[in-house]
Amino acid sequence: MAATDPSDGTIINAAAAELPLFATRHANLASADFGAKVLDCTDEFFAKSERMLQASEPVFVVGKFDDHGKWMDGWETRRRRNGGHDTAVIRLGMPGIIKGLDIDTSHFTGNYPPAASVQVCHVQGDPDDSTVWTELVPASSLSGNAHHFIDITDTQVWTHLRLHIYPDGGVARLRVYGQPACDWSQYDADALHEVSALHHGGRIVAYNNAHYGTPFRLIMPGRGVNMGDGWETRRRREPGYDWCIIELGHAATIEKIEIDTAHFKGNYPDRVSVQGARMTASTDESLITQAMFWPALLAEQKTEADAQHFFEGNALRQCGPVTHVRVNMFPDGGISRVRLWGRLAV
């Protein structure tokens, strides 16, 4: 099936498409890893709705059956005989602005739903009968055993989704890519905060290369689980170095930096450095053009394999409040996590 331009919201069949930009730059807010949960669903006879939120890629296990029928890796309802359609209500792991969706019907061939739609809401706590739902994706055709990437241009913060499938069937994974929102008014303005963290609104803006791994994992909570859980570039065969730009969730004066090379042993960078900049606009284009002047926050430092490196005090150069940082790896390699703690700037 031919891929079509996602900018008009057209659904794309992944079999013919590269991953869209939103899926490479944003975290999946509907991932069980972040605490996303299915709160309610009309039916889950064949396969539990919670499987739809697993971070792992869906699998098909030949010959695996349970008491209900064929074991399927996703959410699957029974065949409806009396009209109506199935729904599932999902609480996102973090409230956020949704940039794109993937309704993934991988391995559902004779039992995928022919259409789906998505509604969203923003509520304190969980939705109830009085909740007003807003349509995010109108009823759209699905095909079997395929990704359906849907570009979203909305700017509001949402807490929950309601997935409708028409009339019934199976969805392997629902992925909701977006930018977590952080309400800084709830935080102590004088304390030190991890301003680069994903859950604090940190964002990977750009990088020169990410042949292996996924750069947004750099700003995830916790330590990496394996070498795939981080940012890794291809082997550099020409002069230069690799870099990645992180937009902080809040402008801050940086007091502490962590570079964690967990699991990178034969491919950790020889050296790292960090630069900072205060930007007025946050579009990718303006960053690239303004990137001529990036004062050093952390001069080049030798790194070690599979280790956390902490830099604070005199190890850091002060350059005032920054909104963005640029992490450099010399000449190339892999980093699992980057964390920057700072005092919030006004």
Ligand SMILES: NC(=O)NC(NC(N)=O)C(=O)[O-]
């Ligand atoms: N072979 C099947 O998958 N059949 C049924 N589904 C499961 N999971 O057994 C069905 O009717 O959709």
